[in-house]
Amino acid sequence: MFGLMDRFLTSDLISLQKDILDHVEYTVARSRFSFDDFEAYQALAHSVRDRLIERWHDTQIHFKRKDPKRIYFLSLEFLMGRSLSNSVINLGIRDQYGDALNELGFEFEVLAEQEGDAALGNGGLARLSACQMDSLATLDYPAWGYGLRYQYGLFRQVILDGYQHEQPDYWLNFGNPWEIERVHVTYPVKFYGTVEDENFNGGKRKVWVPGETVEAVAYDNPIPGYGTRNTITLRLWAAKPSDQMDMESYNTGDYINAVVNRQRAETISSVLYPDDRSYQGKELRLKQQYFFVSASLQDIIRRFKDSHSNFDDFPEKVALQLNDTHPSLAIAEVMRVLVDEEHLDWNKAWDFVCKIFTFTTHTVLPEGLEKVPVDLLESLLPRHLQIIYDINFDYIEELKKRIGLDYDRLSRMSIVEDGAVKSIRMANLAIVCSHTVNGVSRVHSKLLKTRVFKDFYELWPHKFHYKTNGVTQRRWIVVSNPSLSALISKWLGTEAWIRDVDLLAGLQEHAANADLHEEWKTVRKVNKMRLAEYIEAMSGIKVSVNAMFDVQIKRIHEYKRQLLNILGIIHRYDCIKNMEKSDRRKVVPRVCIIGGKAAPGYEVAKKIIKLCHAVAEKVNNDPDVGDLLKLVFIPDYNVSVAELVIPGADLSQHISTAGNEASGTGSMKLLMNGSLLLATEDGSTVEIIEEIGADNMFLFGAKMHEVPALREKGSAFKVPLQFARVVRMVRDGYFGFQDYFESLCDKVEVGNDFYLLGYDFQSYLEAQAAADKTFVDQEKWTRMSILSTAGSGRFSSDRTIEEYAEKTWGIEPCRCPF
Ligand code: 26V
Structure with a gap:
């Protein structure tokens, strides 16, 4: 009889050695009698990955069966670094691998040095996301991280004559054993085009007719917890040209342009922006933001619909965490999907939005607050701009009732900034639509309340909280x-x-x-x-x-x-x-x-x-x-x-x-x-x-x-x-x-x-x-x-994650049984 447990890979010395050598031969395609340190690292990593995948599958099946409220952590940056040592330690098999390698004539530490860093982020915010993923897994929370799979991570710093020079980080050149490409988990992401009025149920409704479609392909990175079987997912999206894109170009007979267009699509996930200070209103950056937000939400809503026949329970099952303002287009996107595609009433959709979003800000510098030029948004995402205007209209009307016609204050608090360049203030959008705004330390929170977001604090004191950051031990x-x-x-x-x-x-x-x-x-x-x-x-x-x-x-x-x-x-x-x-x-x-x-x-x-x-x-x-x-x-x-x-x-x-x-x-x-x-x-x-x-x-x-x-x-x-x-x-x-x-x-x-x-x-x-x-x-x-x-x-x-889970997200541990 084939029992469930029989499936598990064992971790005794002989099995580990056999696994490593098999991967040398069949995955790395080298002779098991002759391979170097890097090839040994690759084989070792694949052997660890096999064990990760087992636990990861079991965790996902368990989550699906239990259907708990899930936290979706949206972040444009994750600074994961290396995975090998962390994985074997969390899996509890570091010593076994050490012994197995010694007998094969290798040292674990030496092989671990072969791994390059996954540097898909700039600094503090990005490394914090990585630490928090480790804690989410360890504490058994039903969590997903969503981000972008940049082909080039943060630039390599080379010093010549004492001056910094930047070089591209070709981190994927030697393969990445820690990710699993999901060729069947893909979603179309649309850009540009126009918004048209369409007759619907005796009335009118808005329909977005997009001009360009790019395909988002999922790459899953299993994140193992320590002292638990739970292994959660960091799902990163890569941009690929859609077949539709080809058809349009081929139909016009323009073969060369068809190929060029394909390449253009891929640039969306090609490079991480290396500035962690000021937002520059670049179209590519905005495209990246929407690309990852749209793909993630399609995935999240698909998962929800798998086990629910209508949206009534949506806020009881889904919590969306905005890691800084970078993913805040998600707010407009949820409204668009619920209203335009799922045909929910605007007020009902708005009620959901107000219940599911939480926002954490990581800066005190005003220049760190993103402002998206309206012109740019209008051309790239015309329907989203309309939705943001509509949200702003309702909100300002409410605001007038609360604070009267204090036009200075109204204009400061508006989501839309009427400056020399008319812009959308992404932080204001995030604050208005989230039920909780978190700072990252106590004094940071105080600054937010008394300076950076003072007007909002006075209006909604209950929204403002802080969770002092932490790092994973x-x-x-x-x-x-x-x-x-x-x-x-x-x-x-x-x-x-x-x-x-x-x-x-x-x-x-x-x-x-x-x-x-x-x-x-x-x-x-x-x-x-x-x-x-x-x-x-x-x-x-x-x-x-x-x-x-x-x-x-x-x-x-x-x-x-x-x-x-x-x-x-x-x-x-x-x-x-x-x-x-x-x-x-x-x-x-x-x-x-x-x-x-x-x-x-x-x-x-x-x-x-x-x-x-x-x-x-x-x-x-x-x-x-x-x-x-x-x-x-x-x-x-x-x-x-x-x-x-x-x-x-x-x-x-x-x-x-x-x-x-x-x-x-x-x-x-x-x-x-x-x-x-x-x-x-x-x-x-x-x-x-x-x-x-x-x-x-x-x-x-x-x-x-x-x-x-x-x-x-x-x-x-x-x-x-x-x-x-x-x-x-x-x-x-x-x-x-x-x-x-x-x-x-x-x-x-x-x-x-x-x-x-x-x-x-x-x-x-x-x-x-x-x-x-x-x-x-x-x-x-x-x-x-x-x-x-x-x-x-x-x-x-x-500690940070427990606070978020209990006080902000309202989620509970969902531990996968052994
Ligand atoms: C701002 C921008 C502006 C637009 C372009 C891209 C970009 C990327 C990052 C930022 C904000 C800086 C984010 C950041 O790393 N903040 C750091 O977050 C840490 C974790 O909360 C915190 O410990 C540091 O004090 C804070 O500087």
Whole structure:
């Protein structure tokens, strides 16, 4: 008799080896007697994928049978990084694979290095989506992620002569074993055309007659949970030409154009936009947004209709999460489908929309808020523009009843902006139509309520909430820092913290234990050695592992103030140079590590990168300095580089001008790994202070409530002499490239210094001095480091996702039985 269980692949040594070798032979098509590391990686990945697929099928069958309310997470960006290690750890078969490979003459870690990153996103927002997918799977929620399968992910950063250059990321060139192409899961997505009136049931109705159709093909990426069989789906859409497109061109006899058109269709999913600052009103970007929204909604509605004969239960079964404004065309699309295609009454459709959408915003910068020019929308999606106008009309009428004829306020709150370029404010659309608007930390939420969306908060206070971000401890401790992971499990006497991260607090009671200190220091040292090797391989710079490793890794932005860090390094250098030789013994040696990408069109950020290299060139080659100070720029910072750098960081910097970082999640990863934080009271740092205490960190800088007045004051506050001096050194060409750096220096001159580098410099140096002093006291440092890890529990994405599930989405776990 063939039982259900017989189907499962087994994970004993012999089966795993057989599987790997079979994949070498039949999937990779190499001889099982001769294959290299990359081929071994491919075979290994396919063997893991087989196991993923089993669980994934079972989960999907279970969800279908139970028909729970589902959460659909719509995001234009997912920064997944590598999948191999994460998958085997979540499947619980890491050690078995390690042993199986050893006998075949391979090492798991070496093969894992063969994998390239999936970098389908820019920065914080995109990595957060990836962490949240891991938590959704682990916590058994019936969830789907939807996004775009870009052929080119975030550009590769290449540094030539200290300048950033961008190169395409051909991430699919060597195949991608983690995705499953679903050639039969395709939907037509339509663009352009006109809207016509049609007779219907004795009245009129609008009919969109589109001008172009592109096919969306699904690529499924199974996302395994940890400690559960549940494996959920990240479904990414790729654009393919539709047959209809061919027919139109062939009918006109234009063969060449037919082929060219086919290629044009594919460009929709070809490249990720690399700017995470400003929306530029580009047609291709808008096409991407609608393409993925339309395909996802067709899929979601098809799934709903599979088990429901009418739409009555739609809001009880479907929750749609808008990850920032990027997918907010989904609102108009749901209205269009329900009204125009499913023939629901407008009011009923509107009622559904108000119940199913939730919106999370990830920025405080006004230029991060998308505005779509009406002309563009009208030509690309004429029916959607009408729908948005109709929504806006009803909403403004309601608003007038609530607030009267305050035209200034009405115009500020309108979805349609009547400026020089008439535009749709996507954030306003998302706020009006969502039942919940979430910020990503407590102070972010406060800013939203008091500044960015003040008018809306006053109208609908009940809509505004926050869920402080979190990161997954599976990726950021277990995968990236296995020795720390083992140490934590040993001292806690359990691995349960991997699912229940609050248990990390149990380390507190051992924070002064001398044995733990020794083991903690050993683990940290080994991680630093690994990082030092990487630095030497990448840059040729030899660094001492006895020095303090001081890390700032994140996108390069003026508000994140990498420039403050570099100016601080110049000050340190200047001090060393001007010291008596005998005093140099007292200097605490530092290795300053900076990594991050600048958006290709962001000139200031690119100059900061160049300055970093220019300073490094001088400092690193100065015999007076030696090991006392090194500056390293790590090129092409991405998820897998982060996995290497974070475990080796003694100190990390999160030094944005207060009020600018919505949350920040890098700080959470570093905290979990026992790095001490040197930080301003911005974003989630404020909440980190509450968890681990201000005396376990090095805090400095203007407070959020002081910033507006300080900006007003401009030149009225005194800039410390040391600041003027280091800026002058750059200005005078001490590091070369005098003309090139001039505009950068102008940016921090008195009166111009929007991000308050000058104002914060003094307290920044003091915080740095406090860090130095503590580092000398290794016992104190180690205790603080242990307490950092112990206090990081609240910053797990498991907690964030539970909050979303219970308070915002109204979904419940749906655990697949073993
Ligand atoms: C804005 C735009 C404007 C249009 C072009 C594409 C684009 C892409 C991204 C953004 C907004 C920046 C999104 C972002 O990454 N924000 C970060 O989100 C993190 C997760 O919530 C948070 O920790 C960071 O503080 C926040 O900067």
